[in-house]
Amino acid sequence: MVLTPSAHVHARKLVELLGSWNGAARPSSRSLSAAVRQLVLDGRLPPGTRLPAERELADALGVSRTLVARMLEGLRAEGFVASRRGAGSWVKLPDGERGNDAHGGWFPTEDTEMLNLAHATPNGPPELCAATDRARLRFPEQLSGHGYQPHGLRVLRERIAERYTKRGLPTGPEQILVTNGAQHGFALVLRMLVSPGERVLVEHPTYPNAIEAIRGLNTTPVAVPMVDGGWDLELLTANLRQTSPRLAYLIPDFHNPTGVRLDADGRARLGRALARTCTTAVIDETLVDIDLTDDEPPPPMAVFTDRAILVGSASKSFWGGLRLGWIRASEEFVQRAVVGRAALDLGSPILDQLVLAELLCVADQVLARRRAETIERRACLVAALREHLPHWSFRVPDGGLSLWCDIGAPVSSRLAVAAEQHGVRVAPGARFSVHGSLERWVRLPYTLPGDQLVEAIRRLAAAAAAVHEAPGPSLLTAPIA
Numbered sequence: 469m470v471l472t473p474s475a476h477v478h479a480r481k482l483v484e485l486l487g488s489w490n491g492a493a494r495p496s497s498r499s500l501s502a503a504v505r506q507l508v509l510d511g512r513l514p515p516g517t518r519l520p521a522e523r524e525l526a527d528a529l530g531v532s533r534t535l536v537a538r539m540l541e542g543l544r545a546e547g548f549v550a551s552r553r554g555a556g557s558w559v560k561l562p563d564g565e566r567g568n569d570a571h572g573g574w575f576p577t578e579d580t581e582m583l584n585l586a587h588a589t590p591n592g593p594p595e596l597c598a599a600t601d602r603a604r605l606r607f608p609e610q611l612s613g614h615g616y617q618p619h620g621l622r623v624l625r626e627r628i629a630e631r632y633t634k635r636g637l638p639t640g641p642e643q644i645l646v647t648n649g650a651q652h653g654f655a656l657v658l659r660m661l662v663s664p665g666e667r668v669l670v671e672h673p674t675y676p677n678a679i680e681a682i683r684g685l686n687t688t689p690v691a692v693p694m695v696d697g698g699w700d701l702e703l704l705t706a707n708l709r710q711t712s713p714r715l716a717y718l719i720p721d722f723h724n725p726t727g728v729r730l731d732a733d734g735r736a737r738l739g740r741a742l743a744r745t746c747t748t749a750v751i752d753e754t755l756v757d758i759d760l761t762d763d764e765p766p767p768p769m770a771v772f773t774d775r776a777i778l779v780g781s782a783s784k785s786f787w788g789g790l791r792l793g794w795i796r797a798s799e800e801f802v803q804r805a806v807v808g809r810a811a812l813d814l815g816s817p818i819l820d821q822l823v824l825a826e827l828l829c830v831a832d833q834v835l836a837r838r839r840a841e842t843i844e845r846r847a848c849l850v851a852a853l854r855e856h857l858p859h860w861s862f863r864v865p866d867g868g869l870s871l872w873c874d875i876g877a878p879v880s881s882r883l884a885v886a887a888e889q890h891g892v893r894v895a896p897g898a899r900f901s902v903h904g905s906l907e908r909w910v911r912l913p914y915t916l917p918g919d920q921l922v923e924a925i926r927r928l929a930a931a932a933a934a935v936h937e938a939p940g941p942s943l944l945t946a947p948i949a
């Protein structure tokens with residue numbers, strides 16, 4: 469894969485990322501190479517990130533320029549850095565180390581013994597059946613029309629709009645476009661706003677199918693790393709300024725896969741950065757309802773900036789099988805999207821929309837039960853991890869449906885392969901990476917019943933032991949000095 473530099477990292481930021489290396493008593497080019505290599509492998513320096521100039525980095529680190537030049541030479545030889553006259557140096561993964569095609573994608577399995585932790589998808593609620601019965605009674609009145617409703621059914625758009633208004637964002641039904649899921653909504657906005665070769669800024673890690681949508685249009689993702697507690701807004705702002713992406717794709721509400729939520733202050737800062745750089749952002753709110761806290765939720769991003777196009781979904785709040793989502797934007801944008809949609813499809817199924825409209829009338833009840841059940845399952849997963857894999861570390865997420873786990877070594881694709889042999893399927897960190905790094909992480913959903921989660925973690929612990937006992941020759945196991 470040909471990579472060109474996309475994101476930038478300042479010398480000051482790189483020094484911060486290098487953390488303990490920077491305090492080493494006797495710095496060497498080898499140990500510096502190893503530390504930078506580790507940052508690439510675990511995703512904190514996403515491939516494509518342009519490195520500071522040699523002199524600038526040497527000054528920031530307080531080492532000689534020769535040491536930095538040797539470090540770069542070493543990493544170039546290993547395939548972790550590429551350089552071009554005039555364009556500087558940027559980090560990359562060596563050929564053959566691109567791991568995000570590893571297990572975890574959507575493929576069917578006949579194996580009923582397999583415990584599937586690769587997807588964070590809840591079952592449908594029992595209220596769905598009663599909602600379907602009520603929808604069936606309203607269906608005949610639709611039959612006098614032709615059934616093509618590219619905006620979506622009025623009654624559904626009204627109910628979705630009401631929910632935004634309740635969340636503090638006054639919204640009318642003319643600002644809603646019903647789509648066939650959030651992924652469809654994002655793909656539609658992407659097609660409308662971004663041309664091949666332009667850039668789309670994403671968090672790193674991010675939702676894998678968003679990466680696929682970006683790649684599928686031959687647009688270039690600019691990956692901005694998440695840090696321990698969430699977003700590094702300084703870094704994100706710097707990247708908005710320096711890389712001028714045509715669009716940003718962000719998940720501030722229980723980010724998939726890390727589960728973190730951006731607070732109101734952060735949203736205000738992000739809103740200002742988007743306005744200052746004239747960047748439009750798709751804000752993916754797919755997981756917004758899976759709030760496992762008792763806190764007052766922050767307002768939707770569109771309260772802070774009119775540059776936010778919100779994309780919502782029925783999949784996590786209710787059921788993925790409905791295949792319904794929506795876009796919330798200005799009326800003018802929605803009109804353009806209706807025209808743009810014609811190239812992809814001509815509207816969403818009417819009966820399913822009626823079902824969702826009915827379900828929204830009992831949303832509070834459905835979501836209260838989902839929340840209680842999810843809290844219980846999250847507790848089972850956390851307890852099982854602490855018992856069977858005590859050296860793995862994670863932050864208990866405030867919401868969403870999965871936990872982002874640091875497995876202590878850059879081996880998550882190998883772990884996923886071993887796990888399959890032990891009867892459990894997981895999505896390795898590389899699936900959530902733009903270029904296949906993030907090998908030190910694995911995403912673990914808590915959507916299965918508690919007893920199955922406990923068994924899945926027991927199997928995963930056996931797989932982890934097998935990986936530990938048989939280290940492979942991969943560069944991914946390269947030691948860090």
Ligand SMILES: Cc1ncc(COP(=O)(O)O)c(C=O)c1O
Pocket residue numbers: 588648649650651652675719724752754755780781782783788792793
């Ligand atoms: C962040 C995020 N966005 C979008 C989607 C896809 O949603 P939908 O099923 O509505 O297309 C998912 C599903 O996992 C998701 O986690």
